[in-house]
Amino acid sequence: MSVIVGNSEFRPLPNNPGAKITGVHESLLQECEKDIIWYRDNFFGKSHQNYLALDSPRGPLAISVIRDADTYKALLRTTAGSERLSVSSSSIPTSFVRRLFGLGPSTVNLMEGISRNIPVRSLRMCKEPNLPNELLSMEERQVIRSYKFGVAYVAPGQCSEEEMFSNRNENTSPAFKQFLNFLGETIELRGWKGYRAGLDTSGSNLTGTHSVYTKWQGYEIMFHVSTLLPFIPGDRQQLERKRHIGNDIVVIIFQDSDVPFQLGSVTSHQNHVVAVVKPEGENYRTIVAPKNGVPGFTPDLPEPCVFGQDAVSRDFFLHKLVNGERASYKAPSFAPKISRTRSVLLYEVASKFLK
Template sequence: MSVLVGNSDFRPLPTNPTAKITGVHESLLQECEKDIIWYREHFVGKAHHNYLAVDSPRGPLAISLIHDASASTFKVLVRSTQGSERLTVAAQSVPNPWWRKAMGLLPTNESVMQTVSSNIPLQCLKHCKETSKSNLPNELLAMEERQVIRSYKFGLTYLGSGQATEEEMFSNKHEHTSQGFKQFLNFLGETIELKGWKGYRAGLDTQSNNTGTHSVYTKWQGYEVMFHVATMLPYAEKDRQQLERKRHVGNDIVVIVYQDTDTPYQLSTNTSHQNHIIAVVQPCGEGYKLCLAPKNGVPPFSPEMPEPPIFFKDAVSRDFFFHKLINGERACYKAPSFAPKISRTRQVLLTELATKFIK
């Protein structure tokens, strides 16, 4: 199977002869979840310091600092619009005047912050103490929790024999798809009835069947995944472009293209600015061949693609496939199209928090 890149912004991912199809052996935690765990483990319930800034050269900030006497270290968590930094420094490395040492005093918090990072604007920070009416540590945790993504939506399209373009792809009716495609749907999840559906709906109508009657859904490793299956979305006889289908799949970051034959899919025909990873799946013996093509600007993401890039219909292969797609979407958040939006969200949350607690 080959993928024609042409003048497209997409590039096929390289494969690695030493890589293997494996289950999930590494943490699936998002970075903000790691920050939450670190703050809970080392700060919450212990005497520590919190500093806030509404406006600084780095934008709004929330900084937590604690002395870990058992490890003779200081730990600092710096939350900014660009993400969070978990910093640790040995207590003996922090400058401390002789007179403070003689009095048994620790280095000042300012000295600690200057030591762990030269990029902390001390002059803009305000030390915020907890009051009986507020609980800043819990609100810091709540802010991070709001940024944890626990549900994903992936586009899923079908390319029949001899088809190679996006327009042909969106024109397929579900009853005309192959048995292999329907088996692939079973591999991905369960076919659910949309009307009355109570789980994650990914923007699909669950009341009036306006977006079709059924879709494919699964729970995986604690996450909910809903697929926008193009052939299950409404088909309009007089609409050559099938805009209703494109409205959903075109807004998905990751799109799976199931391809029945060797006819290369022309990536250059993809017109969506939102789609950032195209995953082309083709039946291969008892399994599937996979080619992933991220858009330029998407950083590398694990797990590595094996050579040959073939996975089977077992649980381990399914874990590999979902792991790759979910990590791929997370990598896309760092691409130029999404990083500013993520940063703006954090800016709003940090500004609201700092404004509330700085009096």
């Protein structure tokens, strides 16, 4: 099995000879979920201070501070993300007068002691009792609980995108159908109540009659399968299929062909991770290729990267896909958009309470 990189922006990940196919042995929590848990455990329902800035050198921000025994803990929320900070109380200077009256350090000394990157002059303390709930709600709105992955079938002898999207479901191989069963269950779209990933569930069959779906580790995953999406006779590009799969961040290429897959045939700007899967008997050989700018992500691929159809292999594969999408959020094409979204959310909270 091989792929042709050519002028493509995608680069196959190296295999790690020491890696193994394993189940999920690490936390799947997103960073914002970890922030929520940390805030609930250390701040929420306890006496603490919240500071807001509507217009600072770092944009809108919010910081929560609490003293826990001999430690100050802080959660700094900025447009770039959140930082969980801790500092010994003894390292923060407190003036003689403030100590005399039983007061803690000034806001300036406290913030500068926690981090030199806090624009303290822009901060205003907010004592509104509803603010902690608003801050939690803001973080929860950023938690991603559903994913959509594209799946395209490459028939024997095919190598181009046009050929790949022209395949009909009835002409796919038993191995491909078995692979779809490996990914999830085939569901009828009419009346579907779960995560639909932009598919039509009204019964009009605008996006086909069935799709492949699974619930995994508490997340919903819908697979946009090229051969289950509508085939339009006379449309060489099959734009309806490309409309869905071209908007998926992660795309699985099922390679039933012995012709090396050309990564350059994946042309959508939205696609950032390509997983090429080739059947080998009851197993699957896999190459994962992220786009330039996508940082590395676990789990590492073993050498050779061949996995079976068992539950552990499925966990490994889905884990790699989910982490691939999450890593893509940090790529140059996505990071600014995510930062802008977070900026809007922080601005809404700050403007609501800083009246």
